Amino acid sequence: MTRRVAIAYVFASCIFYGQEVGPPLQFKAASVKLSEPSRIEPGKHWGCSGGPGTDSPTQIRCEHVFMRSLLMLAFDLLPYEYKSDSAPRNFSAPMATGGYTISAEVPRGATAAQVRTMWQHLLATRFHLTYHFEAKDSLVYNLMVVEGGPKLKESVPRTDNLKRSQLRTDGNGCPILHPHPGGAEMARFGRVVCYVFSSVTPTDLARFISVQTGAPVTDLTNLKGKYDFSIRFAQGPISDASLPSAPSLLEALRQQLGLVIEQKSGTARVFVVDNVAETPSEN
DSSP states (O other), X not given: OHHHHHHHHHHHHHHHHTSSSOOXXXXXXXXEEEOOXXXXXXXXXXXXXXXXXXXXXXXXXXXXXXXXXXXXXXXXOOGGGEETTSSOOOOHHHHHHTSEEEEEEOOTTOOHHHHHHHHHHHHHHHSOOEEEEEEEEEEEEEEEEOTTOOOOEEOOOOOOOOOGGGOOBOTXXXXXOOOOTTEEEEEEETTEEEEEEEEEOHHHHHHHHHHHHTSOEEEOXXXXXXXXXXXXXXXXXXXXXXXXXXXXXXXXXXXXXSEEEEEEEEEEEEEEEEEOOSSOOOO
């Protein structure tokens, strides 16, 4: 499995630089240091911002970000794909000081996939990361259309300009929000949540369900379009009928979207850290 990772890394590098063999994809410049100790306070920034698809595509800034988040960002991991206790190591130094502060300059025109490869290069060179993937037994789910067909609306360009104060609710009881195409916005009402999606594919929805279930979800709907929809459900076990005020996720998929997830036994791919340094090397 490690060999496949290496091949994909080289292949991405060749595409980006337009050469048969070229240097590895990397940020034009990057600064990595331990963050100063800090408490979580209103208005304080934690995590990463910027990069492709944002208002700052050539600049990435991370503050108080921890190794788990960096690994999930660099390898596009879902929570169930990361095995946090995979190697004995002590993160007390960055934990005590508040994580890491990272500033990175992204080559103009780089894609999100290319930036993930740049993150991988940074982790390998500054933190001496080595890793592998392995398979583990797991529940898995298949996302499918119910017998009566889906209840999904094909995405159309947005024509209204409602302000937040003018928001109405849709047929599922969710606020009519306006997420960016390909994204979602969430509204919470206690244990009940509404997710409003814009111009997403069933494969995107399967990934969202993977986050909710903590297990792999495969899109078997055979639906090829992009869709606008909302889903309202009570957070908890996915099939718990006793949840208040809203259906479980399983019932919400069936009732509101005309979809169902089928559970079976299978395997999940898990990312395993072999070695990673607690403190980054010098800039």
